Amino acid sequence: MITLFLTVSILSQIFWLFPAVRQFKTDLFFYFLILAIMDPLVNVARLSPIAIIYNTYVILSFLILLMFIYINMKKIYFFVAAFLSLVLVIFSFYLGITYCYDLLIISHTCILFFLIRRALFFVAANRKVNIFQLVLILYETSIIMKLLAFLTNAEVGQLYFLITTIFEIFIAVFFIIFKEDNQKLLLSIKNI
16 A cells, blocks of 8 residues: 555656646746645655654645735735745644644635636636636645545545545646646636
8 A cells, every 4th residue: 555655646746747847937837836846845854854744835835825815916915924824834833733734724725715716707707617727626625625634534534645646646637738728628608
């Protein structure tokens, strides 16, 4: 089981390097770039004499969240969010792993909110649904569900982690192939 877990984990890390390249010069480039470097950085953190593995996830997740706040909100909110994020990240170094999971769930839920908001604004402006955005929402939801599974039940969480990681490899392939502005991924909404 450990061999399967490690193989899937390494494959996932390899596959998630490529969406960042594909999404270069798009609004979501930094989102995909942080996703690409997140697991390799955590692997480097594992070599550290102090346990900063989950803190690395927290820091990078909050960077993604700050990117969405910067893109979507007034700059004053960005500075307030940056300050609050810094405080929460600092606390993550002193509190336990459960606190890190809580912070990860909070940050990814906020990211999910921004992705849903982005998709709804696109639908309202264009009267079309963008499949790329729906897959992005599905991916972010899978991250939250994975974190919740780990937080609530470690035995089920490990199996769920394996299944969702395999699923997320397929999502990575989708993001390698398609960009958000691909016209083939737009579904028109008829007047109701």
